[in-house]
Amino acid sequence: MATLIPAPLDIESLRKDFPLLARTVHGRPLVYLDSASSSLQPRPVLAAMEQYYETCHANVHRGVYTTAEEATARYEGARVSVGRFIGAPDPEREIVFVKNATEALNLVARSFGAATLRRGDKVLLTEMEHHANLVPWLMLSDQIGIELRYLAVDADGRLDLSNLDRKLDGVKVVAISAMSNVLGTIPPLQEITDAAHAAGALVVADGAQLVPHMPIDVQALGVDFLAFSAHKMHGPTGIGALWARAELLESMPPFLGGGGMILDVRLDRFVPADPPHRFEAGTPPIAEAVGFAAAVDYLEGLGMARVRAHEEQLTEYAIRAIAERLGGACRVFGPPAGPDRGGVLSLGFRDVHPHDLAQVLDQYGVCVRPGHHCAKPLMRVLGVTATARASIGTYNDERDIDTLIEGLTEAGRLFS
Amino acid sequence: MTDLEDLYREIILDHYRSPRNRGELESPPARRVEGFNPLCGDEIVLTLLVDDDQVTDIKFAGSGCSISQSSASLMSSAVKGKTLDEVRGLIRTFKAMMSIHEASLEPAASGGSDEGSHDGHDGHDGHDGHDNGAADASGEAANGLGGLGDIRRLGELAALQGVVKFPVRIKCATLSWNALAQALDEIQA
Numbered sequence: 326m327a328t329l330i331p332a333p334l335d336i337e338s339l340r341k342d343f344p345l346l347a348r349t350v351h352g353r354p355l356v357y358l359d360s361a362s363s364s365l366q367p368r369p370v371l372a373a374m375e376q377y378y379e380t381c382h383a384n385v386h387r388g389v390y391t392t393a394e395e396a397t398a399r400y401e402g403a404r405v406s407v408g409r410f411i412g413a414p415d416p417e418r419e420i421v422f423v424k425n426a427t428e429a430l431n432l433v434a435r436s437f438g439a440a441t442l443r444r445g446d447k448v449l450l451t452e453m454e455h456h457a458n459l460v461p462w463l464m465l466s467d468q469i470g471i472e473l474r475y476l477a478v479d480a481d482g483r484l485d486l487s488n489l490d491r492k493l494d495g496v497k498v499v500a501i502s503a504m505s506n507v508l509g510t511i512p513p514l515q516e517i518t519d520a521a522h523a524a525g526a527l528v529v530a531d532g533a534q535l536v537p538h539m540p541i542d543v544q545a546l547g548v549d550f551l552a553f554s555a556h557k558m559h560g561p562t563g564i565g566a567l568w569a570r571a572e573l574l575e576s577m578p579p580f581l582g583g584g585g586m587i588l589d590v591r592l593d594r595f596v597p598a599d600p601p602h603r604f605e606a607g608t609p610p611i612a613e614a615v616g617f618a619a620a621v622d623y624l625e626g627l628g629m630a631r632v633r634a635h636e637e638q639l640t641e642y643a644i645r646a647i648a649e650r651l652g653g654a655c656r657v658f659g660p661p662a663g664p665d666r667g668g669v670l671s672l673g674f675r676d677v678h679p680h681d682l683a684q685v686l687d688q689y690g691v692c693v694r695p696g697h698h699c700a701k702p703l704m705r706v707l708g709v710t711a712t713a714r715a716s717i718g719t720y721n722d723e724r725d726i727d728t729l730i731e732g733l734t735e736a737g738r739l740f741s
Numbered sequence: 742m743t744d745l746e747d748l749y750r751e752i753i754l755d756h757y758r759s760p761r762n763r764g765e766l767e768s769p770p771a772r773r774v775e776g777f778n779p780l781c782g783d784e785i786v787l788t789l790l791v792d793d794d795q796v797t798d799i800k801f802a803g804s805g806c807s808i809s810q811s812s813a814s815l816m817s818s819a820v821k822g823k824t825l826d827e828v829r830g831l832i833r834t835f836k837a838m839m840s841i842h843e844a845s846l847e848p849a850a851s852g853g854s855d856e857g858s859h860d861g862h863d864g865h866d867g868h869d870g871h872d873n874g875a876a877d878a879s880g881e882a883a884n885g886l887g888g889l890g891d892i893r894r895l896g897e898l899a900a901l902q903g904v905v906k907f908p909v910r911i912k913c914a915t916l917s918w919n920a921l922a923q924a925l926d927e928i929q930a
């Protein structure tokens with residue numbers, strides 16, 4: 326089979342798709358380096374949502390009139406698009422639309438976790454989890470007394486898998502970030518999943534950071550659940566997805582109760598609907614689903630392999646340029662650039678507080694995020710209270726990194 | 742970069758680099774309170790000794806950004822030796838200063854312009870810290886909030902008024918002051 330090396334992304338023309346990139350702040354062009362928090366939306370996504378509202382908005386699943394049928398078709402069509410994007414074998418039954426990755430992970434813990442786990446059952450997490458994949462399990466632990474274990478993060482910012490088999494002993498669920506939102510670490514998910522399955526555990530993958538930046542095939546990965554958010558992948562806020570194997574969803578009790586998630590209701594009982602609707606109580610985010618579908622179409626148009634190649638290259642450039650121009654003054658947390666690292670650059674610059682760094686960078690139009698990034702346990706492991714995080718998206722280029730370094734240099738001058 | 746220089750005035754950078762009254766007093770006898778900014782993880786531990794209605798000693802510990810650290814340092818210098826009544830007055834005046842621009846910023850901010858924050862810009866560099874234009878800077882905006890003569894009396898503390906142009910940073914500046922207010926409440930109770 327011949328391997329086709331795809332042409333690289335044309336960033337210059339891609340940037341024109343994003344209206345917000347035309348904005349200036351403090352008289353300087355916007356340098357958006359906060360895509361790990363939330364990404365920007367290209368025109369086709371904005372247009373799809375506007376077109377939906379202008380031509381066929383109605384509530385879904387209830388009307389027989391034409392526009393209601395069209396709205397339902399758009400919503401269910403979005404489910405298929407989003408499912409195909411991650412290689413779901415049966416998207417109509419396996420994609421649950423939720424508010425965001427956080428809700429998807431809560432759904433797994435509350436519905437699947439609460440129904441299948443018993444006091445003393447073990448759940449394996451990692452030290453680098455986002456609070457979204459930690460707090461729901463802590464809450465479940467408070468409720469039913471499950472035991473939480475953690476894979477450690479080593480000095481390079483990678484997961485310590487040296488005694489994975491021992492850690493997996495007796496574990497029922499492994500819940501793990503597919504890419505760290507602080508370190509960029511991409512753990513060997515397939516390897517971990519194989520080991521987990523061999524130990525009799527199911528795997529919940531938090532894909533909030535990985536799905537927007539890499540080609541993903543849930544069947545090849547072998548995970549049992551995958552959670553992600555539209556707004557981190559050029560889609561709108563207010564919608565995300567949980568993918569799970571159909572038979573798992575079949576076995577799970579409802580999460581939220583209300584309209585749309587039932588087959589029948591009496592005064593003394595109810596019969597839940599089949600998945601995925603069983604987990605979608607109330608009027609769903611319909612326009613957002615349309616926007617979500619447009620976002621995955623947009624990413625597919627770019628080609629996820631090309632997106633990854635571009636971002637891996639730019640991450641490598643950034644880490645090298647920071648080292649060359651700022652030397653030991655600037656620390657980039659996480660593994661060195663490479664195939665197991667995404668474009669999240671958590672920075673420590675001398676002893677300048679991340680808040681101050683971000684403030685100075687704002688004057689350069691550079692958007693970075695200071696703080697604990699909803700990963701307080703990981704901050705403790707790293708021995709810091711906060712970092713300044715610059716994160717790369719499809720539309721970033723070397724000039725953005727150069728401006729970042731220019732701003733960091735100024736911060737160094739100001740606070741020296 | 743005038744806004745940024747207004748935020749990071751020399752006095753602030755000086756107190757950040759060489760903080761006054763850093764550390765912890767033994768508690769007891771000192772009163773100990775903690776302040777916490779969940780947004781950025783900044784923490785402050787304030788210990789103060791009150792004798793006969795007077796703050797005889799005060800120290801602060803913890804970690805945070807230049808604004809929260811310099812504000813704590815400036816605050817500790819300002820309240821040391823003052824009576825509790827004087828300290829309460831200082832807290833009121835400082836908090837009023839921290840809200841002056843916040844209120845007047847809102848209409849400009851909702852207009853979506855990043856120029857909106859220039860109102861009341863004093864153009865002084867504020868190196869001496871005393872009477873550095875605080876009064877004329879906030880004149881129209883004050884609208885009876887606390888009184889501007891009071892701000893003038895803040896002395897070096899007036900250097901922190903640049904913070905109000907950066908609304909998310911106001912919490913950094915007020916962190917140690919809230920801890921101080923809490924300590925006074927506890928003493929009174």
Ligand SMILES: Cc1ncc(COP(=O)(O)O)c(C=O)c1O
Binds near residue numbers: 361426458565
């Ligand atoms: C790794 C990871 N998991 C989960 C989330 C939660 O995403 P959301 O806030 O969209 O629910 C985030 C977003 O910050 C994340 O980075």
